Structures are given as structure tokens and as C-alpha cells.
Amino acid sequence: MPVEQTRGDPFEALGDPTRREILRLLSTGEKPVHEIAVALPVSRPAVSRHLRLLKDAGLVSERSEGTRRIYHLQAGGVRAVQDYLEGIWGDAAARFRMLAENTGRDEDEATVR
Amino acid sequence: MTAPLRIQFDVDCSAAHAFTTWTSRIAAWWPPDHTVSGDPEAVIVLEPGPGGRIYERSPLGLEHDWGTITAWEPPWRLAYSWHLGRDRREATDVEIRFVSLEHGRARVEIEHRGWERLGESANRPLIPPWRAAPRTMRIVVGSAELALAWCERARLTD
Numbered sequence: 001m002p003v004e005q006t007r008g009d010p011f012e013a014l015g016d017p018t019r020r021e022i023l024r025l026l027s028t029g030e031k032p033v034h035e036i037a038v039a040l041p042v043s044r045p046a047v048s049r050h051l052r053l054l055k056d057a058g059l060v061s062e063r064s065e066g067t068r069r070i071y072h073l074q075a076g077g078v079r080a081v082q083d084y085l086e087g088i089w090g091d092a093a094a095r096f097r098m099l100a101e102n103t104g105r106d107e108d109e110a111t112v113r
Numbered sequence: 114m115t116a117p118l119r120i121q122f123d124v125d126c127s128a129a130h131a132f133t134t135w136t137s138r139i140a141a142w143w144p145p146d147h148t149v150s151g152d153p154e155a156v157i158v159l160e161p162g163p164g165g166r167i168y169e170r171s172p173l174g175l176e177h178d179w180g181t182i183t184a185w186e187p188p189w190r191l192a193y194s195w196h197l198g199r200d201r202r203e204a205t206d207v208e209i210r211f212v213s214l215e216h217g218r219a220r221v222e223i224e225h226r227g228w229e230r231l232g233e234s235a236n237r238p239l240i241p242p243w244r245a246a247p248r249t250m251r252i253v254v255g256s257a258e259l260a261l262a263w264c265e266r267a268r269l270t271d
Contacts, residue, residue: 088147089120089223096142096221100134101125 013057018042019050023073026060030072117226128211128219132188135209135221136161149177161185167193180204195225 013019018040025031025039037047051071054060061074124131134142140157148155154172157179159165165182178201184192189211196204206227212220 086118091144093122095144097124099142100131
């Protein structure tokens with residue numbers, strides 16, 4: 001399998017509970033792959049696959065220490081997370097705007113509830 | 114510190130109508146797939162006034178607290194704590210300002226901040242609440258925790 005891939009989608013990467021669990025584990029500090037694997041109820045190859053996806057999405061980085069690979073959170077990933085939250089608020093804002101612009105302006109008190 | 118999230122947009126109605134729509138019709142405009150239960154039949158309730166609760170109620174009457182109103186200044190300003198079914202100590206803050214513009218229009222300014230408060234739990238093992246929540250909400254809650262985690266990391270490495 002190729003190690004390097006085109007940049008992945010951070011939202012897709014965050015959309016999986018195992019990957020979020022990995023990010024949570026790494027939030028306390030960098031960890032080698034085996035430490036991540038023992039903390040999760042999935043196979044080692046699955047962990048590697050998740051890590052690769054997280055790396056492609058720019059959420060984690062790795063470094064080598066001898067034969068071990070140590071993973072850590074990538075600081076720049078926060079931007080992707082904020083973008084995502086912005087998307088949710090953007091969705092809410094669009095719906096709010098449509099409702100506000102298409103409901104009575106002077107009978108607010110009468111239309112409550 | 115994770116920077117506050119700021120969003121603003123203009124709306125073709127008065128600030129007063131925007132405030133009223135925001136507060137009294139949240140059930141109609143909040144995206145129905147961004148709830149704690151994920152139940153499309155769930156009703157979102159915002160109790161007007163300082164200290165008012167914002168919560169979601171399922172058809173069976175099960176309630177999930179979303180937050181509490183901390184500032185109620187119609188029609189210009191509204192603020193509430195926002196924890197979406199999580200521990201109140203981990204609430205973030207949402208503030209909305211409604212600014213009057215010319216020609217009967219208004220600007221809505223949303224600021225979502227206080228991400229650092231999630232730190233109370235980010236490094237403590239817990240049963241992630243999103244295990245029981247639908248996908249979208251899990252992402253939101255998970256993302257907020259991650260935003261904090263990155264913030265912590267940045268502080269350590271700067």
C-alpha cells in the first residue's frame with residue numbers, strides 16, 4: 001500500500017469514532033503505534049490504516065525512532081476542525097436567515113411559538 | 114487559547130425580528146440533524162430570559178440540556194452557555210449580536226468561544242458521550258475536544 005497519498009479530507013477523518021479515539025489518545029502526548037493499538041479494540045492493521053488516513057488529512061504527523069514510529073497531533077489541524085464547526089454554524093445561519101426573511105416582521109409577538 | 118469562532122451575515126429583516134426568530138423559533142431553524150438525540154421528532158426549546166434553559170425534548174419526553182441563557186438583551190444581544198448534553202463545566206459560550214443596518218436590514222454576529230473550558234475533561238479518561246449520540250453531534254463534540262487538545266499541544270510546544 002502506498003504510504004503517501006493525496007491529502008485527505010479532515011472531516012471524513014473526524015467522522016469515525018476509532019479515529020477520534022486515536023486523536024484523543026494523542027492529545028495527551030505523542031505515542032508509538034503499538035501503544036495506540038493496545039488501547040483500541042481494533043486490529044493492528046486497522047490502526048495503521050486509521051493512522052494513515054489521519055496523516056493524509058493533516059491531523060497527525062509521525063517521526064521515526066529506531067524501528068518505531070511515533071505519532072503526534074499536528075498543530076495545523078486545528079484549522080480544519082474550526083472550519084468544520086464553522087460549517088455547522090453556517091448551516092444553522094442559512095436556515096435561520098431563510099426563516100427570518102420569510103416570516104412576518106411586525107407581528108413578532110403574535111407569532112411566537 | 115483556541116481562537117473564538119466568529120461568523121456574521123446580513124439578514125433582510127429588522128434586528129428585533131431577527132432576535133425574536135432566533136429565540137422563539139430555534140426549533141424551526143436549527144438544523145434537525147445537529148441534535149444530541151438525532152431524533153427528527155425532537156423539539157428544541159429555548160426558555161426566554163436570563164437563566165432560561167435551552168434543551169431538546171424527545172417525543173417520549175426525554176430531555177437533553179443544551180445550555181443556559183446568560184445574557185438576554187432584546188433585540189441587540191443574546192448569550193448562552195452551550196454544552197449540548199455534556200457536563201455543564203465543559204460548556205462553551207455562544208454570543209449573538211443583532212445590529213441594525215440601513216433599509217431595515219440587520220447583521221447577525223455569532224461568536225462561539227470558551228473552548229479552553231473543555232480542558233477540564235479532555236485529558237481525563239471518560240466514556241465519550243458521543244458513543245451514544247448520532248454521528249453529526251459526535252463530530253461536533255469530538256471536534257471541540259480536539260480543538261482543545263491542539264490548543265494544549267500548541268501551548269506545550271510554543
